[in-house]
Amino acid sequence: MDIQLKRGLLDICVLAAIKDGDSYGYKIIRDMKPYIALSESTLYTILKRLEMADMLTVRTTEHDGRLRKYYHITKKGLQRIENFKREWNEILSIYRFVTKEDAKNG
Amino acid sequence: MDKREFLKQLRKGLSGLSRADITERVSFYTEMIDDYMEEGLSEEEAIQRIGTVNEITFQILADASPVPKKHNSWKIAAIILGSPIWLSLLISVLAVALSLYASLWAVVISLWSVFGALCSCFLAGILSGAVFAATGYIVPGVAMIGAGLVCAGLSVFVFYGCKAASKGAVLLIKKAGQSIKSNSAKRRVQNA
Numbered sequence: 001m002d003i004q005l006k007r008g009l010l011d012i013c014v015l016a017a018i019k020d021g022d023s024y025g026y027k028i029i030r031d032m033k034p035y036i037a038l039s040e041s042t043l044y045t046i047l048k049r050l051e052m053a054d055m056l057t058v059r060t061t062e063h064d065g066r067l068r069k070y071y072h073i074t075k076k077g078l079q080r081i082e083n084f085k086r087e088w089n090e091i092l093s094i095y096r097f098v099t100k101e102d103a104k105n106g
Numbered sequence: 107m108d109k110r111e112f113l114k115q116l117r118k119g120l121s122g123l124s125r126a127d128i129t130e131r132v133s134f135y136t137e138m139i140d141d142y143m144e145e146g147l148s149e150e151e152a153i154q155r156i157g158t159v160n161e162i163t164f165q166i167l168a169d170a171s172p173v174p175k176k177h178n179s180w181k182i183a184a185i186i187l188g189s190p191i192w193l194s195l196l197i198s199v200l201a202v203a204l205s206l207y208a209s210l211w212a213v214v215i216s217l218w219s220v221f222g223a224l225c226s227c228f229l230a231g232i233l234s235g236a237v238f239a240a241t242g243y244i245v246p247g248v249a250m251i252g253a254g255l256v257c258a259g260l261s262v263f264v265f266y267g268c269k270a271a272s273k274g275a276v277l278l279i280k281k282a283g284q285s286i287k288s289n290s291a292k293r294r295v296q297n298a
Contacts, residue, residue: 025134026141040138040156041165044131064144068137 007046010038012084014046015055015077022059022070047071055080109139112153119159120166135162207279214275217268224261228254 013036017028025043032038038046050056055077059070107115113132120128135156142152156162185192231254239247 024141025138026145039165040135041162044134045166066137066140067133068141069134 010036010042010046011050011055012081013038014043014050015073015081018056018071018073019078019081022072024068024070028071050077107150107153109136109149109153112139112156112159115159116162119163123166210275210278214268214272217264217271221261221264221268224257224264227257228261230254231257 013032014028017023017031023031025040025047029038029040029043047056047058051058053076055074057072057074059072060067061070062068113136116135117128117132120131123131138156139149139152142155143149147155157165231250231252235247235250235252235254237247238244238250
């Protein structure tokens with residue numbers, strides 16, 4: 001997949017993974033696993049990027065005598081998901097246009 | 107490989123990044139490994155799941171934005187606007203360095219001039235002593251020659267002192283130059 005497109009989609013996926021409640025690295029990967037495989041390193045980069053873009057905030061809490069970082073979605077992050085849903089219709093119609101010829105031939 | 111060894115290697119693999127960045131990434135992977143282990147994986151399995159250090163560093167490079175760094179025009183503006191401050195500071199630092207350098211050599215030169223004075227006292231003492239003696243003033247003549255010989259003796263000691271001082275000065279300047287060079291090299295590595 002085109003790297004820019006994939007990057008954008010993965011950002012949305014991670015935002016969706018923390019939409020319904022704060023989550024942490026391992027849980028995000030586990031929740032996404034049935035849909036999309038994500039390496040730890042890629043997740044790190046995405047989380048960092050989303051934090052920089054003010055789409056999520058990070059808080060460190062103690063868990064079992066060690067530290068764990070929880071990620072919390074911001075208003076801006078929620079907005080990003082809503083925008084994506086709206087954009088999706090546009091993408092779908094582009095897809096239909098692109099595959100129009102295939103449908104005729106096939 | 108156990109967790110400690112893995113994190114040590116990871117730290118080494120990431121050494122090109124800033125210290126804060128390394129700490130953050132290492133703590134991220136530490137948390138991941140701990141969470142995998144909490145889910146029932148062994149330490150070995152958890153580390154295998156994370157991947158090798160090589161894979162991680164490669165991923166970091168791949169994820170890094172391909173967009174080249176923008177030239178920060180405000181940074182350049184700050185350098186130019188701040189020039190009355192840093193320029194005068196730079197000049198004063200250079201002036202201090204120059205004066206230290208000059209005073210070091212002044213010490214060496216003055217030591218050598220003491221040596222030169224002793225040598226000329228020796229020559230003058232012998233010569234004037236001989237003149238005194240030849241013109242009939244035997245006792246002052248002998249005293250002059252004696253003083254000349256004393257100067258000659260002292261000059262031998264002073265000569266060694268001068269030699270050592272010159273050597274020390276050259277060494278000091280060399281060392282200062284080296285430390286400035288290695289410092290600026292270190293800074294260049296950090297900025298890169």
